[in-house]
Amino acid sequence: MEQIEELQSRIEAALDRIGGGVTALEDKHASRPVPTLEELDMQKHAELLAEIADEKIANAQLEERLKLLHHRLSEMEETVTAVEGGADLIALQAELAEARDTAPAPEEVSALKAEVDRLKQELENAGNVAAAETEKLQDDLTEANAQIEQFKAQLDAAAEEGAASGASAMAEPAPSGVGAVDVGAVDAGAGAELDMRLSELDGELQSLRASNDQLREANAALRAANAEGIGDASLINAALEAEVEGLRAARATDQAEVNAVLARLEPLLATAPNLPEGEEA
Numbered sequence: 001m002e003q004i005e006e007l008q009s010r011i012e013a014a015l016d017r018i019g020g021g022v023t024a025l026e027d028k029h030a031s032r033p034v035p036t037l038e039e040l041d042m043q044k045h046a047e048l049l050a051e052i053a054d055e056k057i058a059n060a061q062l063e064e065r066l067k068l069l070h071h072r073l074s075e076m077e078e079t080v081t082a083v084e085g086g087a088d089l090i091a092l093q094a095e096l097a098e099a100r101d102t103a104p105a106p107e108e109v110s111a112l113k114a115e116v117d118r119l120k121q122e123l124e125n126a127g128n129v130a131a132a133e134t135e136k137l138q139d140d141l142t143e144a145n146a147q148i149e150q151f152k153a154q155l156d157a158a159a160e161e162g163a164a165s166g167a168s169a170m171a172e173p174a175p176s177g178v179g180a181v182d183v184g185a186v187d188a189g190a191g192a193e194l195d196m197r198l199s200e201l202d203g204e205l206q207s208l209r210a211s212n213d214q215l216r217e218a219n220a221a222l223r224a225a226n227a228e229g230i231g232d233a234s235l236i237n238a239a240l241e242a243e244v245e246g247l248r249a250a251r252a253t254d255q256a257e258v259n260a261v262l263a264r265l266e267p268l269l270a271t272a273p274n275l276p277e278g279e280e281a
Contacts, residue, residue, distance in 0.1 A: 004076050011069045018062045025055060126244070133247050137254060144258045148265075196263075204256045208249035215242035 218238040 007073050200256045204253040208253050211246040211249045215246050218242045
């Protein structure tokens with residue numbers, strides 16, 4: 001910037017000198033009356049022509065110098081602009097060099113890729129195990145439903161037999177002693193046990209919903225990471241853990257549902273008299 005200011009001051013000084021010279025020439029020639037050719041001798045005429053030629057040459061030289069100074073000024077401005085842009089380029093080069101220094105080594109990248117592949121394989125194996133466990137749980141649920149249907153059939157048969165013997169039971173006094181059955185106590189106990197089993201079933205269902213929500217979140221994060229080409233081992237582990245917890249919660253829920261049904265059926269079957277042989281629960 002100092003060189004540019006110096007060039008500008010020099011250009012202004014040269015322009016002032018040129019203006020001063022032109023003004024002096026105009027004043028010099030204006031103060032003199034213009035003689036005619038008859039009044040001037042040939043020598044003075046030649047001197048005047050020589051002075052005019054010298055002034056023209058000097059003016060031409062000054063104009064060329066002025067053009068040169070303008071050209072140098074433009075070059076200096078371009079140089080300054082390039083230097084200012086070069087600072088940004090140098091900063092970018094420094095950042096690039098730093099990024100290269102902090103980048104992981106090729107062997108670390110290979111190790112990470114191998115770990116990602118291993119975790120993906122474990123995830124696939126866990127998915128296969130989960131499918132097998134789900135199929136087994138489905139079979140268990142089907143079997144439990146079959147048992148429930150069987151218990152319902154036994155209950156209906158016991159209800160029909162109880163209705164058939166109800167008339168005679170109404171005419172006779174209720175037996176007392178050790179063999180007597182307190183129906184109200186049985187119903188109260190059955191209701192309390194049923195409430196407890198239903199509470200357990202509700203807790204297991206809540207746990208299953210929480211595990212499924214966690215599994216969905218982990219799988220969504222894992223899909224996003226895979227879409228970006230980033231194999232995050234923590235996401236894969238979280239997905240595996242959520243899937244295992246979901247399977248455990250599903251099994252516990254099925255078991256709690258079966259226990260609740262059994263808790264409702266057992267007191268009813270206990271109060272049903274004379275079940276046919278082979279149909280006891």
